[in-house]
Amino acid sequence: EPEVTQTPSHQVTQMGQEVILRCVPISNHLYFYWYRQILGQKVEFLVSFYNNEISEKSEIFDDQFSVERPDGSNFTLKIRSTKLEDSAMYFCASTPAGASYEQYFGPGTRLTVT
Amino acid sequence: AQSVAQPEDQVNVAEGNPLTVKCTYSVSGNPYLFWYVQYPNRGLQFLLKYITGDNLVKGSYGFEAEFNKSQTSFHLKKPSALVSDSALYFCAVSPWGAAGNKLTFGGGTRVLVKP
Numbered sequence: 001e002p003e004v005t006q007t008p009s010h011q012v013t014q015m016g017q018e019v020i021l022r023c024v025p026i027s028n029h030l031y032f033y034w035y036r037q038i039l040g041q042k043v044e045f046l047v048s049f050y051n052n053e054i055s056e057k058s059e060i061f062d063d064q065f066s067v068e069r070p071d072g073s074n075f076t077l078k079i080r081s082t083k084l085e086d087s088a089m090y091f092c093a094s095t096p097a098g099a100s101y102e103q104y105f106g107p108g109t110r111l112t113v114t
Numbered sequence: 115a116q117s118v119a120q121p122e123d124q125v126n127v128a129e130g131n132p133l134t135v136k137c138t139y140s141v142s143g144n145p146y147l148f149w150y151v152q153y154p155n156r157g158l159q160f161l162l163k164y165i166t167g168d169n170l171v172k173g174s175y176g177f178e179a180e181f182n183k184s185q186t187s188f189h190l191k192k193p194s195a196l197v198s199d200s201a202l203y204f205c206a207v208s209p210w211g212a213a214g215n216k217l218t219f220g221g222g223t224r225v226l227v228k229p
Binding site for chain 2: 004006030031033035041042043044045048050055056058091093095101102103104105106107108
């Protein structure tokens, strides 16, 4: 069964450094998302992406964040200058076209900012 | 704005007994409702959804959920719990409309099924 994959599984970075989190959505899906889950807290929406542009973004998704679909398979989340409070599990998700509506999540990337 | 409440941080149940995980929601218009399960060090795994139609929806691994519009609830149920059902369960809501809308999650309920 096709799955959303994410790399790396764990990323440790120093405050102020740039990080890129990578995702490969399920191949025939058209909608892509990033969510994050700070330890012990809710899963929070960051951004949705469709037809090569951002559909919706949350107030968390400020100018330090960007997303890109550089080719037909990858979907990336970049954080330009990481802060301690960016430490979280980041989940990528995708949805097929049509009336499915459920989102399929990857295993997540744990980002630790020191 | 949409929101989801899961009033119980943890539910303990003996194996073989019925399991219920509660969820209430708030959204403008008709909701799309979802349950996800998260096992340790794993991503969120889709269990079931309510979009329209029958208020009782059946999903993976013997789980079902009942949509109650008047009580704005979508409780997850399983008639006979297994030890392997021990995990973190999330309820989520999306506003009615086209695909691609964001999910808003509840805080999660940890289920512990004891042998």
